[in-house]
Amino acid sequence: MTVESTAARKPRRSSGTKRAAGAASASKSPAAKAVATAQSTEPQLVQLLTPEGDRVENAQNADFLPYVSDITADDLRGLYRDMVMTRRFDGEATALQRQGELGLWASLLGQEAAQIGSGRALRDDDYVFPTYREHGVAWCRDVDPTNLLGMFRGVNHGGWDPNTNNFHLYTIVIGSQTLHATGYAMGVAKDGADSAVIAYFGDGASSQGDVNEAFTFSAVYNAPVVFFCQNNQWAISEPTERQTRVPLYQRAQGFGFPGVRVDGNDVLACLAVTRWALERARQGEGPTLVEAFTYRMGAHTTSDDPTRYRRDEERAAWEAKDPILRLKAHLLATGAADEAFFESLETESEALGKRVREAVRTMPDPDTMAIFENIYADGHALVDEERAQFAAYLASFEEGN
Amino acid sequence: MTVESTAARKPRRSSGTKRAAGAASASKSPAAKAVATAQSTEPQLVQLLTPEGDRVENAQNADFLPYVSDITADDLRGLYRDMVMTRRFDGEATALQRQGELGLWASLLGQEAAQIGSGRALRDDDYVFPTYREHGVAWCRDVDPTNLLGMFRGVNHGGWDPNTNNFHLYTIVIGSQTLHATGYAMGVAKDGADSAVIAYFGDGASSQGDVNEAFTFSAVYNAPVVFFCQNNQWAISEPTERQTRVPLYQRAQGFGFPGVRVDGNDVLACLAVTRWALERARQGEGPTLVEAFTYRMGAHTTSDDPTRYRRDEERAAWEAKDPILRLKAHLLATGAADEAFFESLETESEALGKRVREAVRTMPDPDTMAIFENIYADGHALVDEERAQFAAYLASFEEGN
Amino acid sequence: MAVEKMSIAKALNESLRKALETDPKVLIMGEDVGKLGGVFRITDGLQKDFGEDRVIDTPLAESGIVGTAVGLALRGYRPVVEIQFDGFVFPAYDQIVTQLAKMHARALGKVKMPVVVRIPYGGAIGAVEHHSESPEALFAHVAGLKVVSPSTASDAYWMLQQAILSDDPVIFFEPKRRYWDKGEVDTDAIPTALHTSRVVREGSDLTLAAYGPMVKVCLEAAAAAAEEGKSVEVVDLRSMSPVDFDGIQASVEKTRRLVVVHEAPVFLGVGSEIAARITERCFYHLEAPVLRVGGYHAPYPPARLEEEYLPGLDRVLDAVDRSLAY
Amino acid sequence: MAVEKMSIAKALNESLRKALETDPKVLIMGEDVGKLGGVFRITDGLQKDFGEDRVIDTPLAESGIVGTAVGLALRGYRPVVEIQFDGFVFPAYDQIVTQLAKMHARALGKVKMPVVVRIPYGGAIGAVEHHSESPEALFAHVAGLKVVSPSTASDAYWMLQQAILSDDPVIFFEPKRRYWDKGEVDTDAIPTALHTSRVVREGSDLTLAAYGPMVKVCLEAAAAAAEEGKSVEVVDLRSMSPVDFDGIQASVEKTRRLVVVHEAPVFLGVGSEIAARITERCFYHLEAPVLRVGGYHAPYPPARLEEEYLPGLDRVLDAVDRSLAY
Ligand SMILES: Cc1ncc(C[n+]2csc(CCOP(=O)(O)OP(=O)(O)O)c2C)c(N)n1
Ligand SMILES: Cc1ncc(C[n+]2csc(CCOP(=O)(O)OP(=O)(O)O)c2C)c(N)n1
Ligand SMILES: [Mg+2]
Ligand SMILES: [Mg+2]
Secondary structure, X not given: OOOOOOOOOOOOOOOXXXXXXXXXXXXXXXXXXXXXXXXXXXXXXXXXXXXXXXXXXXOOOHHHHHHHOOOOHHHHHHHHHHXXXXXXXXXXXXXXXXXXXXOOOOOOXXXXXXXXXXXXXXXXXXXXXXXXXXXXXXHHOOOOHHHHHHHHHOOOOOOOOOOOOOEOOOOOOOOHHHHHHHHHHHHHHHOOOOXXXXXXXXXXXXXXXXXXXXXXXXXXXXXXXXXXXXXXXXEOOEEHHHOOOOOHHHHHHHHOOOEEXXXXXXXXXXXXXXXXXXXXXXXXXXXXXXXXXXOOOOOOOOOOOHHHOOOHHHHHHHHOOOHHHHHHHHHHHOOOOOHHHHHHHHHHHHHHHHHHHHHHHOOOOOOHHHHHOOOOOOOOHHHHHHHHHHHHHXXXXXXXX | OOXXXXXXXXXOOOOOHHHHHHHHHHHHOHHHHHHHHHHOOOOOOEOOEOOOOOEOOXXXXXXXXXXXXXXXXXXXXXXXXXXXXXXXXXXXHHHHHHOOOOOOOOOOOOOHHHHHHHHOOOOOOOEEEOOOOOHHHHHHOOOOHHHHHHHXXXXXXXXXXXXXXOEOOOOOOOOHHHHHHHHHHHHHHHHOOOOOEEEEEEOHHHHOHHHHHHHHHHHHXXXXXXXXXXXXXXXXXXXXXXXXXXXXXXXXXXXXOOEEEEEOOOHHHHHHHHHHHHHHHHOOOOOEEEEEEOOXXXXXXXXXXXXXXXXXXXXXHHHOOOHHHHHHHHHHHOOOOOHHHHHHHHHHHHHHHHHHHHHHHOOOOOOHHHHHOOOOOOOOHHHHHHHHHHHHHHHHHHOOO | OOXXXXXXXXXXXXXXXXXXXXXXXXXXXXXXXXXXXXXXXXXXXXXXXXXXXXXXXXXXXXXXXXXXHHHHHHOOOEEEEEOOOHHHOHHHHHHHHXXXXXXXXXXXXXXXXXXXXXXXXXXXXXXXXXXXXXXXXXXXXXXOOEEXXXXXXXXXXXXXXXXXXXXXXXXXXXXXXXXXXXEEEEOOOOOOOOOOOEEEEOOOOEEEEEOOOHHHHHHHHHHHHHHOOOOEEEEEOOEEEOOOHHHHHHHHHHHOOEEEEEEEEOOOOHHHHHHXXXXXXXXXXXXXXXXXXXXXXXXXXXXXXXXXXXXXXXHHHXXXXXXHOO | OOEXXXXXXXXXXXXXXXXXXXXXXXXXXXXXXXXXXXXXOOOOOHXXXXXXXXXXXXXXXXXXXXXHHHHHHHOOOEEEEEOOOHHHOHHHHHHHHHHHOOHHHHOOOOOOOOOXXXXXXXXXXXXXXXXXXXXXXXXXXXXXXXXXXXXXXXXXXHHHHHHHHOOOOEEEEEEHHHOOOEEEEEOOOOOOOOOOOEEEEOOOOEEEEEOOOHHHHHHHHHHHHHHOOOOEEEEEOOEEEOOOHHHHHHHHHHHOOEEEEEEEEOOOOHHHHHHHHHHHHOOOOOOOOOEEEEXXXXXXXXXXXXXXHOOOHHHHXXXXXXXXXX
């Protein structure tokens, strides 16, 4: 377990000369003493597969191993397939944006293990509150990938019924969904159900008041919710140091529930840790924070230009930890998969790409009058009036006015 | 030091039968194990004076003792006087509310040590951001007590120039001022000054997004700010368990800075701990959270009726820890003060009461036209128009229309 | 019960009680709504009778209250949220505007948001800052929300029933200075539709339109005007989103003059929309421009100035005179 | 520099640069304003030239950004805050409305709040939800704030200069769809007062009043109307709080007809106040009711519908025709 005491690291930015000078005498104060002891402890990741694909057992992961003891070679191939299909879909969407078929795309490239590992830990009756980047989780929930594209194409703000797959709509306002997840989980508890709820959010989101209020509410009501933070090191152009000066998983302690940092590029570890956290929720132990330490391999979205703010070498270093290559190496080394498997996956993912491409290109534009639909469940006089006026206005053109 | 690792206590409220049953098997999960070890640790207060007035030295307070090693008998009498005068003023204000001279009063009864101890730790160039209850801190800042009454009488929203005594206006919207304090502290750091900033807030306020955002900003920018939380056990009718399931001072750890719980009814301990936290700020070590564990002896405000939600016995138990009686016992036991001192204080505090009473009764109502003043520093056409219209409207009566 | 005389506060309390009894999915949430019964005692006794699971004291965080209410609504609950005072709704404004108001549309109708946000609003109670504001326009401007305010005990009871039954989010503004005003409540009646205005006094020379706390002031003004021989009609709007423009129009087509009264600042207050739209609808009927009486473009003043700041009898009559002078 | 042709985006960038150069107390704060230069590159190059102490990448928390800006202002700084998109200002709404707007009044004038909140606003850029809204009415209703929006590069440069120099909080709405429109900027000119409207096209039959992104649409409409023999005057309001009613009145007294155009929803939009007040001021001059063209009472729709949702040439001309038909 990597639940630790305060580890206040040196601030990145020293402010003003007097202050910097003063810092030298810091060791005089009791806090400095207390902090100093923690300072050396760099947080350890829970990892079950090394970047080279080897299984590891150690003090950090021992507690979590039982949570994947049932995983068969078949399951591993399934996780691999999920990641490959997700990446293929994601790549297709990026391409479609370049071709002008989508207005925007937020790629999950590099975060497949975090999403598939956590997504596959869920039961059908669990409920998911995603951000705008959880395409891999959507895949695990059987949301048709083409449905995800509607909002990025601009035909809707969310194209699926959240209750069909217990997968809420993508939320764009950073952090809002963590409170929805907490409320939903409070409802689950009221119902006496043993389902769990999972809320996804990013390292940047951790700064929002809403996310911290979600921590408070879930702790106070002991709500069955897992906060799954994908720390992909960046919030658009801002590195995680702009959001926190200690590892994010430690935030949970101060709210009275455990936090754990997992290797977000290790699908098996993500599966194990999320299963553990979900079980805690089911057993009435309340919320858990999981920080999946991963990397946004691409741009923030297709509108972004990361060359302005980050170095190529950083990306290169993370390439060596690729979640898909890592599992592939493991599958090959253990003989759990053969070439035929990888080849069939190639074909299958190509077919997915083709299907998505075609679906997008034939996706109809919404009807103009949809502007006035679904604003209120019970109707609203002003909407009725404006709808009628607008229809008359449109008709005035058709009449050749 | 009471900076500790996670100590998730049993949730107060078990939700649903299934859940409660599940909790029995909790010890199977690794988190439960990790949490269990911490569970027994009840947080210790930093205390220098026992409720009986005896000085204590122990592991918890050893680090803080140097911060009051300079305190003379004269200083102790000064602290005592501050508390007595503050309580007298506060009692007078409560009485004035009952007599209809004030619309409302928020009494600090019971919190004198927290406020005087922290207030007297400040330097003149430090800056204070209070809530609506910091009458004792205002006293330390030499804000004329009668000035505090203006907003409660309804003649203004804040009757003093914040920059005269480096004491900001009272803030009513819970938690807002913690961000102002953080911003101010960022400015202090930019100026290269070695002043510090202190932000007061309550246990209830700890739940607000703003307060947690203040923790994030101050940590990220390493701002010289002390967050001084008076945990008086209640937020109107809600006990602290409605805000957190672990001791509040632990919140700080997750944001990467130290938190400490101090006996909020021990003026000496509050002085020592605040001095320490301020020194940290001055030396460029960034923010600190101080939780002063105290008790709201009275109602939330004069509008409140605590008999609806709390037991008399609770109040009675806290009476034994009275901050003023404790220091009086110490002064008497050590011979640091004699009867003459206490008698002269009686006279002095009576005079204060009288002065305040008279000041309130002669406090003029604001001029009606003040409605239109100070809305904009640079003026605003609409305000000018409305001011003129209103003046004409008033004049129409005078002309006998 | 059938017909009983009670205060607005009591009517609201009874209405909440009824809702809790009728539908197990109804929840009450807010700061101090439990043992204390809320600072205005609107939820008095409800936690005792329905338990902590249904009447929930929340942490002190308005965004969290509304945000978790959204989540509870997604799970099938019908939360009735209390915001302690008007000035403290703003920390929740983001959740209200970007989530609560838009979720139904975002989901193309596939989820509903039956959440009521109760807000005691308005001044004249001698309070400190942030406790006397009228922010209704800031909600009425936002599509996806419905905004209402009762002015009588009967409306308090019934409109709250209707708001809770509505599948849309309703911002329910309670005229706090009128909490202790009494009126008859018939709990067996068939209530007026939630978003319909009501003529509360008939007249022929001019229409006064108001809602919430100002209805009483307008009725008093109409009575005073009557003594001077002016026949003033008073319309209680009851709903600020949607506004019952048909109802106002019908009255104005008769009286040809309209004055809108609210505590909220005039500039971009609800009266501005009514003036604009009624002028459009009744351009050839109006003998005078629509006049507005309301708060000034100023922060709500300290209590000792609120009597001057708030629209009262004299200011309403002044506007009546000005309108009739056209 | 003196006179140079540049985009609105560049003019804003130059204006910020000038402010940073002139006054060491000016700070830039916001998400991604540093190395990235903001998602619209308005702060491009400023951190490089003025350092991380003056151009500050903040944590992702809008309330925190505005709340710390308030504190910095109390310390004597002049923060210029960037909100990344219109839809993301709401988490900061509480700090803006209850603190930033009211601090000067609360302190009886003893402190000042020279804070500028820059918000790229409006639609027509094909964006996803929350990136195309026009929430200006929600700020203009609030006393203590000033609200402005430029429509040209020259105004972008000068109005931002003036906003930064102002001792009051200014909500500075930038018409994001016009960021790349170019115009001449004379950095030695004597600028128009910040809250004054400007006649940008003279006409005699009808007045079109607009601000920000809609000024261009109105100019195009006026040109189209001219081809049909209708002489349309266009007034660029520039300021929504205060509104230059004198300027509009002068135009309307001449043309006797007014149409107000904005992207924001019509219901309780800035146009409602203008309609109400101009009708009051010009009751005997108006030949037709003030008409309004704007967004509908609906959440901003998905991008594929925004062309229909937004006021365009045809809808403006339709309103012109309807007004002239009276
Ligand atoms: C309240 C709010 N502010 C700003 C934005 C603009 N924005 C969109 S994504 C983003 C960065 C999010 O970073 P992080 O939480 O780390 O998630 P990631 O994109 O890395 O997955 C920002 C600032 C927003 N969507 N909502
Ligand atoms: C944002 C906001 N919500 C609600 C209130 C109403 N209110 C005033 S004081 C208070 C309780 C505050 O409790 P705490 O922070 O513990 O401070 P204390 O009053 O105990 O000193 C509440 C809910 C408020 N002032 N601001
Ligand atoms: Mg990120
Ligand atoms: Mg308290």
